[in-house]
Amino acid sequence: MNKKDRDYFKSVLLKFRQDLMGQIDQVKENDLNSTLRDAAGDHSAYSYHMADQGTDNMEREKNFFYVQRDNHTMQDIIEALERIEAGTFGMCVECGQKINRDRLEAMPYAIFCVQCKSDLEKITRNNHFMTGDAF
Ligand SMILES: [Zn+2]
Known part of the structure; x- marks a missing residue:
């Protein structure tokens, strides 16, 4: 792979990394918001909200899964950038x-x-x- 190709893939990977960081921040923010909402919730009416709660938890697990997956991809991207530097990309x-x-x-x-x-x-x-x- 010549220098031009390496530079090309390096810029692609840097872009990927930037997009991914944006997505991860987004998910974290959503998670924080729903945690704050739970904390501020009226506990006397808790049982009436069980169904909603369940949906929220599922939503959060899904977000968690996405973050996990993104972290793997993030790791892959970082390693790919290292391989570009090392010349093994x-x-x-x-x-x-x-x-x-x-x-x-x-x-x-x-x-x-x-x-x-x-x-x-x-x-x-x-x-x-x-x-x-x-x-
Ligand atoms: Zn092979």
Whole structure:
């Protein structure tokens, strides 16, 4: 990968990181707001609001899930930026082959080539199947 490509992917990744940080802040803010609302709630009427409460909790769990997922992506992006600096960006961490350009365009923080990724997915599926079998 030449310097021009590296600079290109670096700017893409920095943009990804910025967008993601914005999203995470947004989720955190929503969570904080609903926590404050709960704290200010009228507890004598608590039972009447159980249904709402449940929805809120589910909503919060969903947000939590998104934050978790985003944190993973964030980690991937940071590592991809480190790989750009190290000069190993765009190479599969498994087999060392170049990752397909189209794949990098779609997912600049990809660390596996298409082949290794699909092999890994097969292994994951098989493990899942075996676990199901054992029980
Ligand atoms: Zn590979």
